[in-house]
Structure formats: structure tokens, C-alpha cells
Amino acid sequence: ETGVTQSxxxxxxxxxxQVTLRCSSQSGHNTVSWYQQAxxxxxxxxxxYYREEENGRGxxxxxxxxxxxxxxxxxxxxxxxxxxxxxxxxxxxxxGGSNTGELFFGEGSRLTVL
Amino acid sequence: SQQGEEDPQALxxxxxxxxxxxCSYKTSINNLQWYRQNSGRGLVHLILIRSNEREKHSGRLxxxxxxxxxxxxxxxxxxxxxxxxxxxxxxxxxxSARQLTFGSGTQLTVLP
Numbered sequence: 001e002t003g004v005t006q007s008x009x010x011x012x013x014x015x016x017x018q019v020t021l022r023c024s025s026q027s028g029h030n031t032v033s034w035y036q037q038a039x040x041x042x043x044x045x046x047x048x049y050y051r052e053e054e055n056g057r058g059x060x061x062x063x064x065x066x067x068x069x070x071x072x073x074x075x076x077x078x079x080x081x082x083x084x085x086x087x088x089x090x091x092x093x094x095x096g097g098s099n100t101g102e103l104f105f106g107e108g109s110r111l112t113v114l
Numbered sequence: 115s116q117q118g119e120e121d122p123q124a125l126x127x128x129x130x131x132x133x134x135x136x137c138s139y140k141t142s143i144n145n146l147q148w149y150r151q152n153s154g155r156g157l158v159h160l161i162l163i164r165s166n167e168r169e170k171h172s173g174r175l176x177x178x179x180x181x182x183x184x185x186x187x188x189x190x191x192x193x194x195x196x197x198x199x200x201x202x203x204x205x206x207x208x209x210s211a212r213q214l215t216f217g218s219g220t221q222l223t224v225l226p
Contacts, residue, residue, distance in 0.1 A: 090157065
């Protein structure tokens with residue numbers, strides 16, 4: 001139990017639609033990261049938010065966007081869904097100034113795009 | 115793209131045996147971490163080793179790091195059926211311990 005919760009756990013969308021995934025960070029954590037994990041692959045870094053500002057971005061197009069709220073919860077939005085967006089989306093939080101480097105992951109939201 | 119590559123991709127052993135997984139990476143790092151993932155679930159942090167460390171232990175886990183070869187290994191001793199999972203190495207490609215680049219993982223199966 002990491003204290004990071006994600007919703008929904010599963011969802012199905014059709015190509016071209018938009019999706020919003022939500023993440024509630026562990027208490028006291030002000031940094032949240034999002035990762036995409038395709039079937040049989042390792043997670044790939046999408047972006048990170050620190051105190052409501054985007055603080056780093058991986059190789060993902062602008063149709064992947066995010067928000068972090070004052071309570072440090074977060075959203076991942078994906079517009080114009082493509083079939084290749086089908087994946088497990090993982091949210092991870094940490095305490096920002098911590099030097100342990102450990103990320104606390106949620107259980108993920110599994111998105112299927114038809 | 116994946117920074118690290120784990121080897122082997124899949125490993126099957128008997129309970130009580132040791133399991134060794136290897137990870138190679140391409141660029142200089144600040145630290146390397148190992149995570150575990152049960153089927154289709156979230157990742158759990160196992161251990162972090164810094165670039166100036168060569169070996170680290172945590173319970174039944176032993177991690178080594180060879181920065182000259184850009185490689186790391188994870189040893190699980192006296193394996194149990196509950197160790198069955200995918201294991202990933204992750205490096206801080208972007209110079210931040212929180213922006214990780216994961217390898218493709220080793221699927222470990224421990225047979226009872």
C-alpha cells in the first residue's frame with residue numbers, strides 16, 4: 001500500500017475521444033509523475049509536476065497534458081486518442097526534497113482504445 | 115525509448131534457488147533503482163544504488179553497480195513463490211532522481 005490512488009482502474013475509449021485520468025498522491029508529497037506502460041514494456045516517463053508546475057517532460061506529443069492541484073492531486077489528459085495510446089498509465093509521487101529517489105506508484109489506470 | 119535493457123527477459127527457477135537479473139544502460143547516471151511489478155499492477159521500489167556505490171544489500175536482495183561497464187545486477191537469494199513478478203531497473207536519465215527511464219524488465223517465475 002503506497003498511499004497513491006488512481007481512478008478509474010479500467011476504461012475503454014474509441015479512437016479520437018479524450019480521456020482524463022486522476023491521481024491522488026501520498027500525503028505530504030508535492031511531486032507527481034506520470035508514466036505510460038505498454039503491454040510487455042517498461043514504463044515510459046510522460047511528465048512531472050512540482051508544486052502545480054510542469055517540471056520535466058518525456059518524448060510525448062502535446063495532446064498529452066496534465067494538471068496538479070493545490071492539494072497535490074493530479075490529472076493526466078489525453079486528447080485525440082490513438083490505438084497506440086492503449087496502455088497502463090501509472091502515477092507516482094514523492095516528497096520533492098527527499099534524497100531517497102524512491103517513487104511511490106499507484107496501481108494504474110488501464111486504458112483500452114478501440 | 116528504453117535506456118536500460120534487462121537480461122534475461124524471462125527467468126524460471128525453483129523455490130530456494132537464487133535469481134540473478136542484469137541491467138545495462140547507455141548514459142552516465144546519478145543512481146540506479148530496481149522496482150518490482152506484480153502482473154498488471156503498480157511498481158514497488160526495491161532498492162536504490164548511487165553511482166559512487168558498488169554494492170548494496172537489503173534483506174534477501176543484493177545489488178551491484180559497475181559504472182565503467184554501465185551495468186547492474188540484482189540478486190535475490192533463497193527465492194520464494196511470492197517473488198514471482200517482473201523486475202525493472204530504472205535510471206535517472208534526465209539527471210533527476212524522480213524522472214526515471216526504465217528498462218524492459220525481467221519476468222521472474224519461482225516454481226514451488
